[in-house]
Amino acid sequence: MTSRTQQATGERSRSHGPAAVSLRGVTKSFGAVQAVRGIDLDVHPGEIVAFLGPNGAGKTSTIDMVLGLSRPTSGSVEVLGMAPREAIGRGLVSAVMQTGGLLKDLTVAETVEYTASLFASAVPVHDVLRRAGIEGIADRRVGKCSGGEQQRLRFALALLPDPALLLLDEPTTGMDVEGRRAFWAAIRADAALGRTVLFATHYLEEADAYADRIVLVSAGRIVADGSSAEVRALASGTTVRAILPDADPDTLRLLPGVDSVEVRGDTVLLHTRQGDDVARHLLNHTDAHDLQITAQGLEDAFLALTGHENDAATSGSTAAQESSR
Amino acid sequence: MTSTTPLAIDVSARRVPPLGGLNPTLLKLELRRLLRNQRTVVFTLVIPVMFFVLFGVTPSYATKHVDNSHGNAAAMIMISMAVYGAMLATTATGASVSIERALGWSRQLRLSPLNPAAYVFVKLIMALFIGGISVLAVYVTGIVTRKASMPTSAWIWSALIAWVGSLTFAAFGLFMGYLLPGENVMQVLGPGLALLAFLGGLFVPLDSGSLMQQIGQFTPMYGLNNLVHAPFYGRVEAGWVVNVVIWLVVFSSGAVWRFRRDTARV
Numbered sequence: 400m401t402s403r404t405q406q407a408t409g410e411r412s413r414s415h416g417p418a419a420v421s422l423r424g425v426t427k428s429f430g431a432v433q434a435v436r437g438i439d440l441d442v443h444p445g446e447i448v449a450f451l452g453p454n455g456a457g458k459t460s461t462i463d464m465v466l467g468l469s470r471p472t473s474g475s476v477e478v479l480g481m482a483p484r485e486a487i488g489r490g491l492v493s494a495v496m497q498t499g500g501l502l503k504d505l506t507v508a509e510t511v512e513y514t515a516s517l518f519a520s521a522v523p524v525h526d527v528l529r530r531a532g533i534e535g536i537a538d539r540r541v542g543k544c545s546g547g548e549q550q551r552l553r554f555a556l557a558l559l560p561d562p563a564l565l566l567l568d569e570p571t572t573g574m575d576v577e578g579r580r581a582f583w584a585a586i587r588a589d590a591a592l593g594r595t596v597l598f599a600t601h602y603l604e605e606a607d608a609y610a611d612r613i614v615l616v617s618a619g620r621i622v623a624d625g626s627s628a629e630v631r632a633l634a635s636g637t638t639v640r641a642i643l644p645d646a647d648p649d650t651l652r653l654l655p656g657v658d659s660v661e662v663r664g665d666t667v668l669l670h671t672r673q674g675d676d677v678a679r680h681l682l683n684h685t686d687a688h689d690l691q692i693t694a695q696g697l698e699d700a701f702l703a704l705t706g707h708e709n710d711a712a713t714s715g716s717t718a719a720q721e722s723s724r
Numbered sequence: 725m726t727s728t729t730p731l732a733i734d735v736s737a738r739r740v741p742p743l744g745g746l747n748p749t750l751l752k753l754e755l756r757r758l759l760r761n762q763r764t765v766v767f768t769l770v771i772p773v774m775f776f777v778l779f780g781v782t783p784s785y786a787t788k789h790v791d792n793s794h795g796n797a798a799a800m801i802m803i804s805m806a807v808y809g810a811m812l813a814t815t816a817t818g819a820s821v822s823i824e825r826a827l828g829w830s831r832q833l834r835l836s837p838l839n840p841a842a843y844v845f846v847k848l849i850m851a852l853f854i855g856g857i858s859v860l861a862v863y864v865t866g867i868v869t870r871k872a873s874m875p876t877s878a879w880i881w882s883a884l885i886a887w888v889g890s891l892t893f894a895a896f897g898l899f900m901g902y903l904l905p906g907e908n909v910m911q912v913l914g915p916g917l918a919l920l921a922f923l924g925g926l927f928v929p930l931d932s933g934s935l936m937q938q939i940g941q942f943t944p945m946y947g948l949n950n951l952v953h954a955p956f957y958g959r960v961e962a963g964w965v966v967n968v969v970i971w972l973v974v975f976s977s978g979a980v981w982r983f984r985r986d987t988a989r990v
């Protein structure tokens with residue numbers, strides 16, 4: 400996971416093309432609240448990247464900066480080697496936002512025609528209607544469309560300029576399972592054409608199923624970055640639970656493969672990839688008793704990676720609950 | 725994973741649209757939205773025409789000559805209702821930005837190449853269009869009902885001043901649209917405009933030297949109301965022009981200030 404931080408500068412970028420998204424030391428504060436606390440990220444052309452994290456992790460703040468809707472407090476944001484606004488002006492970046500952004504008094508086709516007219520060149524209206532699967536409701540007023548239909552309309556709008564980079568902020572919020580599947584099928588088919596896709600989500604299985612790469616964010620920082628398989632490897636592992644009075648977390652953290660230690664009164668919870676070794680150590684070398692070993696799922700890993708940083712814990716568990724629906 | 729996946733899209737071939745994204749399709753669709761909005765149609769056509777017929781055509785005083793003027797009462801009231809309708813129309817059009825902000829459409833537009841200034845320009849064009857329709861509707865009613873009487877030049881000049889002068893209220897509408905939240909700005913502005921119309925002497929002429937006139941002369945409709953009747957009475961006062969200019973500056977500056985804040989990247 401270290402080879403990802405190539406600098407997209409100089410001759411190299413000329414031959415390979417610049418990074419689709421390049422964030423360098425990006426922070427964002429709203430008054431006293433630090434939403435983003437230092438993010439470095441390169442997204443390469445053609446990648447499908449999931450920006451995964453609990454609510455309030457800084458996903459939307461980061462996406463807003465990539466879209467040029469807000470400026471970083473410090474650090475730099477580049478999109479395809481240029482400033483975000485410039486990339487937007489050239490129709491190189493599109494976004495599908497969570498909600499809103501549509502006029503109720505226009506029809507579906509008029510909304511697409513309106514947006515198409517704003518770009519220097521755009522894909523024909525009926526093409527994007529077809530690709531988004533909404534040609535059948537082209538003459539329907541937007542106000543009369545269901546949530547899923549409106550979301551596919553937003554997707555159609557995003558396709559219009561034939562963008563090199565597509566950003567999706569929680570794109571399937573409020574969609575039923577069927578709608579979600581149809582939506583992602585359309586996105587995948589589209590990304591196969593070489594488009595870069597960066598999507599924010601708090602649905603674990605959505606990131607797992609549709610992304611080439613998962614960037615896990617928590618409390619404004621990247622806490623894990625790798626392929627779906629790599630993040631799943633982090634996820635696999637076990638939790639060893641035991642009664643151990645006067646436990647010293649710092650010592651326990653040094654045990655084989657231990658990622659996190661939690662002390663609740665006399666009970667300790669250790670997350671580790673080497674559960675047997677940890678259990679053996681606890682029983683042989685400490686006073687630990689009533690020991691339990693449980694396998695850890697993806698959700699536990701998500702919590703382990705995002706939850707142990709102070710305030711993110713509660714929202715992390717909420718996200719995991721939602722994702723398990 | 726390697727980073728050499730070729731980009732299917734030629735980044736260097738992409739251009740920024742001319743005129744900040746302004747184009748005929750945009751104007752066509754904005755116009756269609758405007759005419760689709762029944763509330764706008766009621767504000768701009770039905771109310772002023774109805775008021776004119778009620779207070780300017782049917783009463784017995786309609787054909788009476790107005791002292792120190794070139795026409796009769798019907799003509800005077802026709803001018804008042806035309807400018808009132810135009811002001812309602814332009815204010816409503818300007819204020820429609822608040823609905824678009826509430827719906828998140830403004831944000832959506834910021835993800836397109838459309839320059840925010842071009843967007844405001846479109847709103848002003850729409851305001852001028854609908855304001856013109858409003859003036860036209862009242863004046864056509866005046867011609868058809870055959871009660872209003874004044875010199876032809878006064879018909880033409882008063883209509884033109886009403887139309888162009890109503891732009892002041894397009895700026896007012898934009899200012900309020902960017903200032904006030906929510907989808908129901910016109911429910912606040914409608915009664916507000918009626919109050920301003922009374923203070924400006926639009927519904928009932930202000931007696932010179934009265935308290936109402938003393939206060940009213942500083943309100944935004946006072947100058948325009950007098951200017952629009954200038955061809956009818958055949959006289960102009962500098963104070964009317966000053967009133968219109970000052971309020972135009974106030975509303976435009978307010979609109980620019982709020983607009984900048986709205987589109988600022990924080």
